[in-house]
Amino acid sequence: DIVMTQSPDSLAVSLGERATINCKSSQSVLSRSTNKNFLAWFQQKPGQPPKLLIYWASTRESGVPDRFSGSGSGTDFTLTISSLQAEDVAVYFCHQYYGAPLTFGGGTKVEIK
């Protein structure tokens, strides 16, 4: 199974400042045949289901603000919120869909400082 490890567990960032979340997979999620990373990021607010933000490690889902960006390849990935807004307070999960069992990181809680 591919284990997804996120860091930090939580972070507090001032409004308008940058938030950075890291995710490491226990094995590469880069497909050699497609040159794509099977890595997604989700946002989850209290009482709501997860919302897809990023897929293929760096492609923003339709409607997601461009302050959200994803980067990385192979086993190391980053989600960046360039200018934190109040509505970005949530838990963020990385997720690999390279192979079954699909797995998620433990989550990173983002709060306002």
Add this chain to the structure above:
Amino acid sequence: EMQLVESGGGLVQPGGSLRLSCAASGLTSSDYWMTWVRQVPGMGLEWVANIKEDESEKYYLDSVKGRFTISRDNAKNSVYLQMNSLRAEDTAVYYCARGRGWIFNHWGQGTLVTVSS
């Protein structure tokens, strides 16, 4: 409005069974992979099972293999999760989601399953 609506959750005793349903409205599910993901309230996400559009491929979390069965009825735009031999550790909110391949971008609101005596 496009939505997925789960139903069928509830309180069940250990060893019991439940059948979860997920109905799509305002969007089709028949041309998409579907998945079930669960979450203990306040905790992380755990993938449970996937099913291909034509049911030709199904995948399961090891801990539910032989106990849970994912199925679908494309004519009804619905997907199901039959859960047998339920254990306390199956207690969670169960979400269904629709995917482009295995990129799951439409999620339901979830249904709570509680396994307790």
